[in-house]
Amino acid sequence: QVQLVESGGGLVQAGGALRLSCAASGRPFNIYTMGWFRQAPGKEREFVAAINWGGGNTYYADSVKGRFTISRDNAKNTVWLQMNSLKPEDTAIYYCATRKGPYRTLARTYDYWGQGTQVTVSS
Secondary structure, three states: OEEEEEEOOEEEEOOOOEEEEEEEEEOOHHHEEEEEEEEOOOOOOEEEEEEOOOOOOEEEOOOOOOOEEEEEEOOOOEEEEEEOOOOHHHOEEEEEEEEEOOOOOOHHHOOEEOOOEEEEEEO
């Protein structure tokens, strides 16, 4: 079992920034691909970003590329999502998730999920 706890969400104006954190506990953190997903009201959960176990490879949805940065520190069992130049369409509940093996964009391929943190961007 892996337990994930997100934090760092909140209300921010368009153009602002937030940094989300995801703290992991349980099985060894460094063997997992870590991903961030988001879900807006009435929409399906969508891929945002992922980082491989070593942190050397990162992947982003086109909608956030150039604005968001994913990073991890295996010694701290933590992954972050730095979100800059936020837009109202970024408003959603943000979830971190883990899976063994290479990154995937499909939510159903991830094994463990956090409870989510709300991000609201006002115009």
